[in-house]
Amino acid sequence: MYEVFAHTADVGIRVRAGSLEDLFADAARGLVSLIVTNLEQVKPVQEKVIRIEGDDREYLLFDWLNELLYQFDAEQLLLTDFTIRFDRDGLTATCRGERMEFSRHDMDHEVKAITYHGLTLERKADHWLAEVIVDI
Amino acid sequence: MSKPGFHGPLERVNDCCWRIPKSYKKGMRVDGLIYASEAMLDQIKGDQAPEQVANVAFLPGIQHASLAMPDIHWGYGFCIGGVCATDPEEGGVISPGGVGYDINCGVRLVRSNLDYQEVKPHLVELVDRLFRNVPAGVGRGGKYKFNRRELAQLMQLGPACLQDRGLTTAGDLDHTEAGGCLAGAVPEAVSDRAMERGSGQCGTLGSGNHFLEVQVVDAIFDDVAAAAMGLHKDMVCVMIHSGSRGLGYQVCDDALKQLRGVPEKYGIELPDRQLACAPIESPEGEQYLGAMCAAANYAWCNRQLLMAQARDVFAEVFGRSWQSLQMNLVYDVAHNIAKLETHALGGRRRRVWVHRKGATRAFPPHHKEVPDVYQKIGQPVLIPGDMGRASWVLVGQAGSMEQTFGTACHGAGRKMSRTQAVRQAKGRRIDQELAARGVVARARGWRGLAEEQPDAYKDVNTVVDVVHHANLAAKVARMRPIGVIKG
Numbered sequence: 001m002y003e004v005f006a007h008t009a010d011v012g013i014r015v016r017a018g019s020l021e022d023l024f025a026d027a028a029r030g031l032v033s034l035i036v037t038n039l040e041q042v043k044p045v046q047e048k049v050i051r052i053e054g055d056d057r058e059y060l061l062f063d064w065l066n067e068l069l070y071q072f073d074a075e076q077l078l079l080t081d082f083t084i085r086f087d088r089d090g091l092t093a094t095c096r097g098e099r100m101e102f103s104r105h106d107m108d109h110e111v112k113a114i115t116y117h118g119l120t121l122e123r124k125a126d127h128w129l130a131e132v133i134v135d136i
Numbered sequence: 137m138s139k140p141g142f143h144g145p146l147e148r149v150n151d152c153c154w155r156i157p158k159s160y161k162k163g164m165r166v167d168g169l170i171y172a173s174e175a176m177l178d179q180i181k182g183d184q185a186p187e188q189v190a191n192v193a194f195l196p197g198i199q200h201a202s203l204a205m206p207d208i209h210w211g212y213g214f215c216i217g218g219v220c221a222t223d224p225e226e227g228g229v230i231s232p233g234g235v236g237y238d239i240n241c242g243v244r245l246v247r248s249n250l251d252y253q254e255v256k257p258h259l260v261e262l263v264d265r266l267f268r269n270v271p272a273g274v275g276r277g278g279k280y281k282f283n284r285r286e287l288a289q290l291m292q293l294g295p296a297c298l299q300d301r302g303l304t305t306a307g308d309l310d311h312t313e314a315g316g317c318l319a320g321a322v323p324e325a326v327s328d329r330a331m332e333r334g335s336g337q338c339g340t341l342g343s344g345n346h347f348l349e350v351q352v353v354d355a356i357f358d359d360v361a362a363a364a365m366g367l368h369k370d371m372v373c374v375m376i377h378s379g380s381r382g383l384g385y386q387v388c389d390d391a392l393k394q395l396r397g398v399p400e401k402y403g404i405e406l407p408d409r410q411l412a413c414a415p416i417e418s419p420e421g422e423q424y425l426g427a428m429c430a431a432a433n434y435a436w437c438n439r440q441l442l443m444a445q446a447r448d449v450f451a452e453v454f455g456r457s458w459q460s461l462q463m464n465l466v467y468d469v470a471h472n473i474a475k476l477e478t479h480a481l482g483g484r485r486r487r488v489w490v491h492r493k494g495a496t497r498a499f500p501p502h503h504k505e506v507p508d509v510y511q512k513i514g515q516p517v518l519i520p521g522d523m524g525r526a527s528w529v530l531v532g533q534a535g536s537m538e539q540t541f542g543t544a545c546h547g548a549g550r551k552m553s554r555t556q557a558v559r560q561a562k563g564r565r566i567d568q569e570l571a572a573r574g575v576v577a578r579a580r581g582w583r584g585l586a587e588e589q590p591d592a593y594k595d596v597n598t599v600v601d602v603v604h605h606a607n608l609a610a611k612v613a614r615m616r617p618i619g620v621i622k623g
Contacts, residue, residue, distance in 0.1 A: 006553030006555040008185075008209050008210040008550055011553075011554055063393075070329060070333070074329065074382070076275055102275070106581070107275055107581070108583060109274060110274040110275075110342050110344060110623060112237045112238060112385045113237040113385045113389050114389075115212040115237075115410060116410045117212030117409075117410040135237050136344045
């Protein structure tokens, strides 16, 4: 699950999940929910495989969200459904979604960037917790 | 994330200035100085912005002080409203966080020969047409398309390269900070990804706090300066606030990625990752500077094309060319930028990189970088407020060179988070409330207006009072909004 929290000029996303895979998928949906309010209207008709490399989990999360932001800004691709696999060198995600359509998608924020400010990813006793602040 | 306030020291320097002594934190190289009135302090201490002022004081090569303007609020790394100058000769660094994601976000003001009474009967039509013709909002591409070679030109030359398409005049360039072109631009340092994000976005407003407003001059405070700018009471103006769009965001992002591990490489200790930096005289620093200057030039093109589209709409609605409407550019200022400037420090003139993150250059009269027509009055400083109250035109004063590396504030500054603003707006129609105040507002969605409602911002008048009394910039004219378009 994700929730959106306040930060003076910008907006944060807080994610709790039972697995790292779910954490990354929910963080991604949290990000896309800032761009389009009716996520359920995004149909999983197009597939895109994304590869992110790195060994630092926080940077991996950062780069992952950044890649999704790029897919939207350059390709207008809204991705909301994910199958994520981690390996030693990073992650591979099969992402599903579709191109933005103003007639069906209720567009909301222009997310300028993912920021490092307050970026955290921690393993708690029985779940994973991550926070990231995005620049609006 | 919890939001604890700032509990460190804020010592009074004078009525307009408060000091965080460098003894506050081990690692601070200079004091922090916050320009604010006493009444603003509670609000300022309510979040971590002062802590960020202290953190910036860690940067190698920082001169004089880590500064903040009265519109200070919590950012990431640097506070918004933050100013710092670093000297390359003292190992000074350049920090992308000190510029921000939206490189050369800025404001321009266009005058006209229309008075409010002439525009009033056409106001709804005017704002509707502006909303239709000026691309605004997330995912809205522009009508101008540039191929890679043309994009590289925009980044190298700024709006000057739009002259042969009839989209820029010599007068526009003369009235743009730096002539709309930073000399150090290296388009090759801009990534393919940044180019892709930027190729269809030049001439688009974006969303968030970006806007295009139709305004009326409702008070003049300095007749001579107002006359030099061609402003008089009741005149209708256009104010445009936007930046470098996806291209600039990607340049900043690329730089922050490239700078991972770089501070450690040069032995630089930082209290916050978002302050990532590199020595100005290093391959990493030079790479960022080349790309940052390129993105800045692109941003000036963006505002130029936004203005061109606004001029066209006015010409359609009023049936006269923009030239006959005398829709001349008063000035264009950058408020997220780093620039190499000469400042007097310790009795000698030094070349320093001035980072302005949500702060506006405010050069005084007779400064050589001020256009000829403004030599006697000083550089116009444009301060947008919120969409219900006011925006301001000021002129740079001598005090800015003595105190703040020629800098003043950049806006009202948020006081409510976006989520808080939306909560407060539940069940309200912000557009109707604005209409009752005489402001025609058009936005893509309810939420955009809710987040940007006037109450979400500090009162810009109090911010302007501080820079005026601190002798950083002097009041010339106040405008009130009558038409607003938002993404």
